[in-house]
Amino acid sequence: MSAEEDIKQKLAGRFPFLQDKITVKRDRRIFLDVGIDNFKEVLQFALKELNFTFLCTVTGLDDRDRFSLMYQLDQGSGIMLNIRTSILRDDPVVDSITPIFPNADIYERELVDLFGIKVKGLPKGERYPLPDDWPAGQYPLRKDFKIEDLDKKENI
């Protein structure tokens, strides 16, 4: 059995509800969908039991009615585990994973600035990457963001 299949089985064994939610897209690429309620548990399990010790990045996605968040982990063997969860667009709140992965800090700040996602428990620090005088409520990576609106607001 390949290492990817082995990881898939271990995940499905521990979390039976993930059975159909794990796909091995190609060698070294595993994608997984999990609800926001169980997400942290799965992340902890991947870190502690499956040895995914390295957080590559956190990717935000605007799926129109929801926001998706992809936590991309690496094992050191080249196998990448992409844990995807999603939150409501109307109430975009997610817990910070900095207690688990301290380097998530800067990636979560990107979610705050570019998607307007509220990250609970994010340590205090400088914003990233937008300028300090960026108009409030404008989130450039949201699909309904229009650069023209930004110009209008700045001219007022």
Add this chain to the structure above:
Amino acid sequence: MAEEFRVPIGPQHPALKEPASFSIALKGEKIIGVDVRLGYNHRGIEKACEERTYIQDVYLVERICGICSHAHSTCFVQAVEEIAGIEVPKRALYIRSLIAELERIHSHLLWLGVAAHEIGFDTLLMFTWRDREIVMDVLAELTGNRVNYGINAIGGVRRDMGKDKIPEILKRINVLEERTKYYIEVATQETTVVNRLSGVGKVKKDDALKLGAVGPTARASGIARDVRKYDPYAAYNELSFDLITDDHNDVYGRTIVRVKELIESYKMIRQILKDMPDGPIAVKAPRKIPAGEAVSRYEAPRGELMHYVKANGTDKPERVKVRTPTLANIQAVKHMLREMYLADVPIVVAAIDPCFSCTDRLIELKDIDKKDSSVIDWQRLRQYSIEWYRDRGIDFKK
């Protein structure tokens, strides 16, 4: 007991090559804490990618960075090719690896010069940057450009490599290898370098792992991570090379890793030139990419680069996410600076090799007495300078 105070460095500062703002908390000369503000170079490229076609995006992502431009375009086309299920011809993969290694050589030589400059060893800066011109010439010869090579296309590469060019490239690689051996000697035996760099900017293996360090920064802390080895792309699974690590955990270690990696790059280039298969260099790619997603990784000169691409069936991507190695390493920099002296800031920051761009091609010469100006190219400028010095009794050819 000295009082605590803060020194702001940046966003614009002579010691920084790129805008970044460091707020450094000091007790006497000792650093006790660092806050970093980034984002001054944020150009909204991820958003811009969503509004352009895949073909336009290849050229746009290439301009994310002026030094590792090939890294970005390769990483992006790999992701798109994976989504579209395109089988790239082997010859194209070899050409991609060839350009990638040439790019690494130019980037590492450039870094060595910058690092030398930051410690006041400007002779080494002049040496390395002169030698870097050799590899820049090879790149210009092969791709037509010194930077932003424009060699990648979705489905392959845009330019083939003539066999007639091989002897000239090999000749130049031999010169570079000889020079690099000298630099290894300088880096490991020159007491100024060894003493200045040892023990500066330490980050232990455990911390480097936790902080997500990548590339030479991680490898100098004993972490054997290299995308070319564990997640091979292009032609790397067919090339044999050593993964260079070091356990000094400091700037000295990072220097050793980079100079030794140069030797591995020369090794790989020789293999590529010897083993490059014949055949087509590209296959036709569809304009519209079917819905899907892919994560592509690439070992850029500075470390692991990651592109995530999501396609929605149109000719424009739904989402492009880029995670650059410098962003991954910035957490480690904060850690490295703690307990160091203020005077160590430039070299510690430079030691992760943060990116800046260089795009010189034409030089305007102005004769202040005659008040006219002329534009000449590099070749003529270099010839002019060699002759200028020879007239004054200095002959570089000797």
